[in-house]
Amino acid sequence: MSAYVNVNGVITDAAHAMIPVYDHGFLYGEGVYEVFRTYHGVPFLFDRHQARLRESASRIHLEVPFTDEEIERRSMATWAASQGNPEGLPPRHGHEAYVRILLTRGVGEITYDPAACPTPSLVIIAKPLPPTPSAWYDEGVKVVMVEDIIRNHPESVSPLIKSNNLINNALGMQQAIRAGAAEAIFRNYRGELAECAQSNLFIVSKGVVKTPPLEAGLLAGITRAFTMEVGAATGIRCEEAVLKDADLFGADEAFFTSTTKEIVPIVQVDDRTIGDGRVGPITRKLLAEYRLKAEALSMVGRP
Secondary structure (H helix, E strand, C coil), rough: CCCEEEEEEEEEEHHCCCCCCCCCHCCCEEEEEEEEEEECCCEEEEEHHHHHHHHHHCCCCCCCCCCCCHHHHHHHHHHHCCCCCCCCCCCCCCCEEEEEEEECCCCCCCCCCCHHHHCEEEEEEEEECCCHHHHHHHHHHHEEEECCCCCCCCCCCCCCCCCCCCCCHHHHHHHHHHCCCCCEEEEECCCCCCCCCCCEEEEEECCEECCHHHHHHHHHHHHHHHHHHHHHHHHHCEEEEECCCHHHHCCEEEEEEEEECCCEEEEEEEEEEEECCCCCCHHHHHHHHHHHHHHHHHHHHHH
16 A cells, blocks of 8 residues: 545555646645545544644635535545545445545745635645554653754744644754654744644643643644533643743643654653653553544444
8 A cells, every 4th residue: 555646636556646746735835734544444533633724724815615525535535546446435444544635725926915826736645643652641752852943933933833844843853863763842032942843742740730822832633622611521631822842841741642643652752761761650541532432422423
């Protein structure tokens, strides 16, 4: 199995997928995206991802000329093709999908005038969900603090736009890769903790789960919100709070959340240990409850 791509309704393998170089998503990074995964072949929190896609698009004055149902249909047809299953039969046992939806301004002349692009481009990439090492959940991971780069200033590019232009994230994540770390934590222009390069950040202090507020300059993560809902339903207090370096280094536990990786424990930041250096009980409980709720929701949505 490998990635398949749907470009404006045409599905091909990744090697043969094409989009014109005059597409403004390529020329200027004008576009937005979402990533969702499946549980038991059922798109997880798809409605929330679509709502955020539309909100991101509206913030750059980009029309979304597709219904949620059409985008879901194209997504699942692309996933079926990647499984060697063009008829769209239920997926093989154990195979879950990673689906990336990209909406761009579309093809037009080399100009910033949006009127030059009458039709947005819709690109969907579907492939098997990349496995996360089990050791990440059992033993935790190392992350790094991003140095010399801050998160985009909210008055420059709104962090609420899930934009195709990810140079800030890419540069931060490259620092993590060079350090052999799983993630990279950004500060904002005030020196507060904001978010990670590919995920949202949480700490646990004296039994309370805390995550930076949106005002710190971060994306409103779908998994971030779902994790807080799981915490509330489980009796774990979760709240937004301005966090600084000292809060992280003095925390009892820490973790990050993302669509594809769920909840990943953090046990080391740069060369400093978080808590006792082991995965904490609240993180373990949240992850277990998260998976139970995700499984339950997927069973409701199964055909």
